[in-house]
Amino acid sequence: MSSGAILQSNPILTWWREHVVAGVDHVRVLDKVRAESGWSGRYMFMTLMSAGIAVLGLLLSSPAVVIGAMLISPLMGPIIGMGFGLATFDTAEIRASAVALAIGIILAVVFTAAVVMLSPLQNVTEEIAARTRPNLFDLMVALFSALAGAYAMVRGREGTIVGVAIATALMPPLAVMGYGLATLNWTVLGGSSLLFFTNLMTIALAAAVMARLYGFGSxxxxxxxxxxxxxxxxxxxxxAIPLGISLYNIAWEATASRQAQNVVMSQFGGDARLSQIDFHPDTKPIRVSATVLTPQFRPDAQSDAQRTLERLLGRPVQVALEQYRVGTSQAAEAEQIASAQANARQLAADKVAMRTSEQLALIAGVTQGNVLLDRDHQRAVVTAKPLPDTGLEAYRTLEKRVSDAATGWSVELIPPPASLPDVSFAKPQQKAEGEEEPAAPKPDASGEAAIATAVWAAKRLNVPIGVAGDKDRVAAVVEALTKAGVDAHEVSGKSGSDGTVRMVWLAPEAE
Incomplete structure (x- = not known):
């Protein structure tokens, strides 16, 4: 039996081809991919601005600023275009996307290197160091994000691209490459180059896979x-091979560091405390330095710890221990520990509040002074300025990302009253035998997502919603909105394309 006959006889593939692939507007998707994957003046400008924001955020070690660079980076377009070109063997699209991507890479690296050379701050910050040791998890993040981005492109879920842009982080590795070039730090340059190349190839290949699944290049x-x-x-x-090795080394270092701490503390009694410990796995021999507060000196502690660690790690180890004798008053000790814990909790809470305020101000397009913080009740509220080409779903996605990062905080992003999405419905089911009335219309997955976005926006803005279209479908949408606590009413108006129900903002009723 031929391969074509096998595919035709497979019911799952037949269902996928007839119900999923057939519903994709291939011409529209390809036109959108080509429009966003080529070289243009806007592409050049946004690349330079994104690179500038990224390198400044890295030098300042500000995650919020780095996130801003991720959001406006245009590099995802050419990489997705390259993936679709690979899926369809469209050499013209591959060439156009590759040229745009190459120019964008050169512009970003050269521009960020120039900024670093002119900057008085050239230290390796935590944000820079975090992008110099890619591992297998980075490949998996790029893979999952690329699959989501390609799906969003094919199915028209553009709001998802916001989250994908943050997850894949294409521009920050390029900015770190510029930093490594400017400072002649080849370790930083090599690590960030591997991270960017990993993201680039994984996104392109994942986009090609999704494109083939949805019938492109059939x-x-x-x-x-x-x-x-x-x-x-x-x-x-x-x-995967070098990234897997890197992940193994990172895991080994974490385990070895924990073992070093346990071995050092095992040399002392329960009244001793570890003030600080430094573990340097890259040196030969491995160096461990620690400071211990103990009621009683242990002269053999350093040599014993060194022998134990060499046996556990299987490598030469050099241990340096400093012992400080402290009093044993339990009341005084307990008071000091409680004070230290309280200060640590307060510092952690302040850090979360500051990070939440920075991120909300960034995504809302306002200054931090416009973010309302209630530290007692751990609540943050901000009103966003209108951003071009940004729908309500994107604002909702951004609020969720900040909320997920701000553990224990209630985060509210009040969006501008942008246009509400249309609600699409599933195809009407045939009337079952013996039924007098056909089944009530129900929104499909995209329609339910549109209703959820409308509920979120209406609760943030406290504005009623009008629903227009087919009477039965309007009733279903009004019922769903009302159940969710939204003031919704049927209004006159035509249905949207393909029988979708339209939602519009209504003026609040005067009290």
Missing amino acids: DLSPQHTLLQTLVGIAVLIAL
């Missing part, structure tokens, strides 16, 4: 498909 021969598969597997394996 006219290709089996030989072309086999070539695509072999190349994709080879690239992922080539990336």
Whole structure:
């Protein structure tokens, strides 16, 4: 039996082709991909601005500023375009996307290197160091994010791209490459280059896979498909090997550091406390330095700890212990510990509040002074300024990302009254035998997402919603909104395309 006959006889593939692939507007998707993957003046300007924001955020070690660079970076377009070009063997699209991507990379690296050379701050910050040791988890993040981004492109879920842009973080590694070039730090340059190349190739390959799944390149021969598969597997394996080794080394260092702490403390009694410990796994021999507060000196503690660690780690180790004798008054000790814990909790709470305020101000387009913080009740509220080409779903996504990061805080982002999305409905089911009335219309997955976004926005703005379209479908939407606590009313108006129900903002009723 031929491969074509096997595919035709497979009910799952037949269902996928007839119900999923057939519903994709391939021409619209390809036009959108081509429009966002080529070189243009806007692309150049946004690349330079994103690179500038990224390198400043890295030098200042400000995660909020780095997130801003991720949001406006245009590099996702050419990489997605390259993936679709690979899926369809469209050499013109591959060439256009590759040219735009190459120019963007050169611009970003050269511009960030120039900024670093002119900057008085050139220390390796935590934000820079975090992008110099990519591992297998980074590849998995890029893979999952790319699958989500390609799906959003195919299915028209553009709001998802906001989260994908933050997750994949294409511009910060380029900015770190510029930093490494400017400071001649080849370790930083090499690590960030590997991270960017990992994200680039993984996104392109994942986009190609999603494109093939949704019917793009369906006219290709089996030989072309086999070539695509072999190349994709080879690239992922080539990336996974060094990244897997890096992940193993990171895990080993974490385990070794924990063992070093346990071994040092095992040399003393229960009344001793570890003031600080430094673990340096990259030196030869491995160096461990620690300061211990103890009621009684242990002259053999350093040599015993060194021998134990060398046996556990299987490598030469040099241990340096400093012992300070402290009093044993339990009341005084307890008071000091309680004070230290209280200060630590307060510092942690202040750090979360500051980070939440910075992130909310960034995504809302306002200064931090416009963010209302209630520290007692751990609540943050900000009113966002209108951003071009930004819908309500994007604001909702941004609020969720900040809320997830701000553990224990209630975060509210009040969006501008942008247009509400239309509610699409599932195809009407055929009337079952014996039924007098057909089943009530129900929104499909996209329609339910639109209703959820409308509920979120209405509660933030405290504004009623009008619903227009087919009477039965309008009733279903009004009922869903009302159940969610939104003031919704049927209004006159035509249905949208494909019978979708339109939602509009209504003027609040005067009291």
